Each structure stands twice: as structure tokens, then as C-alpha cells.
Amino acid sequence: MLKNDLLESIANPDDQLAAEAQSGDITAEETLIRKYSYIVTRKAKAFFMAGADADDVMQEGMIGLLRAVRQYDPAKSASFATFAEICVTSQIISAIRSADRIKNKALNTSVSLNVPESEGIPLEDTLRANKADTPEEMLLLKDVTYYILNNGDNVFSDFEMRVLNEAMKGYSYDQIAEKLGKTPKSIDNALQRAKKKINAYLKI
Numbered sequence: 001m002l003k004n005d006l007l008e009s010i011a012n013p014d015d016q017l018a019a020e021a022q023s024g025d026i027t028a029e030e031t032l033i034r035k036y037s038y039i040v041t042r043k044a045k046a047f048f049m050a051g052a053d054a055d056d057v058m059q060e061g062m063i064g065l066l067r068a069v070r071q072y073d074p075a076k077s078a079s080f081a082t083f084a085e086i087c088v089t090s091q092i093i094s095a096i097r098s099a100d101r102i103k104n105k106a107l108n109t110s111v112s113l114n115v116p117e118s119e120g121i122p123l124e125d126t127l128r129a130n131k132a133d134t135p136e137e138m139l140l141l142k143d144v145t146y147y148i149l150n151n152g153d154n155v156f157s158d159f160e161m162r163v164l165n166e167a168m169k170g171y172s173y174d175q176i177a178e179k180l181g182k183t184p185k186s187i188d189n190a191l192q193r194a195k196k197k198i199n200a201y202l203k204i
């Protein structure tokens with residue numbers, strides 16, 4: 001190996017591990033999965049709060065992480081951590097959409113949108129309009145919005161998209177209103193419309 005290649009592999013160990021995993025090295029694959037399983041755990045907690053079954057969400061998240069390991073291309077993608085987060089989120093949300101299409105029929109690898117209240121709050125309620133924004137809700141809002149846009153879809157108006165961008169940066173309604181030259185009420189209305197559109201999108 002040339003000196004520059006060696007230095008690059010040291011600087012980007014995830015790139016090297018991904019390449020080895022894609023060449024059939026099971027140890028390299030397991031190393032990456034262990035290293036980034038925290039992403040799955042974090043996402044699973046967020047979606048469990050939204051009412052999904054925790055085990056199903058974890059299972060879907062791990063499928064997404066495994067897909068990230070096998071599909072990662074450092075020449076085309078950002079860091080492995082970023083790519084892994086995208087794959088995990090995409091897998092979980094795809095499962096939620098699939099589960100909703102079959103109207104709560106149980107599948108071994110699907111996530112249920114509607115569960116008894118004793119198990120949690122359904123995602124559609126977590127992102128419902130007129131609900132106070134919480135850190136968990138904003139995480140879900142960010143994930144689902146990114147998923148929609150990353151799939152080449154855009155159900156939002158230009159103004160709703162601007163409000164979403166600012167809200168996901170952590171700005172308050174008053175701060176967003178000042179930045180966009182609108183009233184706090186108009187900001188709230190735009191965000192509630194966006195939430196309704198997200199719920200409608202998940203049920204398509």
C-alpha cells in the first residue's frame with residue numbers, strides 16, 4: 001500500500017471498514033454495526049415515544065444500519081455516520097408507511113402506527129396539529145421532513161418549508177416570526193399545516 005493510501009485509511013477508518021465489509025469481511029461488518037448501533041437506539045427511542053413497538057423499531061433500524069454498511073460509498077456519500085443515520089431513518093419511516101397501508105395487520109418486520117394508549121402515543125398523534133412542540137416531536141419532525149425531501153417529494157409550500165427549516169434549528173415561534181417578517185400566529189399556523197401534511201403523507 002502506498003504511503004498516501006495508508007494515511008487515508010487511518011484518517012478514515014470507517015471507509016476502510018466499510019470496504020472490507022463489502023468484500024465479505026464479517027468482522028469488519030460487525031465492528032461498524034457495533035460502533036453505530038447508538039444511532040438505531042436513539043431513533044428507536046424517539047419513535048417508541050411516538051407509539052411504535054420498540055422491538056419492531058429496533059429491528060427496522062438495524063436493517064437500515066446493515067444496508068448502510070453494505071451500500072456506503074465514500075466517493076458519493078458524506079461521512080459513514082451521516083449516511084448511516086439517513087439509512088436508519090429511511091428504513092424506520094418506510095416501515096411505518098407500510099404498516100399504515102395494511103391498516104394495522106401485524107407483520108414480522110413492520111412498525112405499527114396505531115397501538116393501544118397503554119403502549120404509547122401513535123405517531124399521528126405525536127405530530128398532530130395544535131400540540132405543543134417537544135424535543136422528541138421536533139426530532140421526529142426533522143426526520144420525517146428529511147425523509148420526504150430525500151425521496152424527491154415536497155408536500156410543503158415555500159413558506160411552510162421556510163418555517164420548518166427555522167423550527168428544526170431550534171428557533172422559537174417569536175424568533176422565526178421576526179426573521180421572516182410574520183406574526184407568531186402565522187408561524188404557528190404554517191407549522192400546524194405542515195404537520196397535517198406529514199401525517200397525510202405517511203398514510204399514502
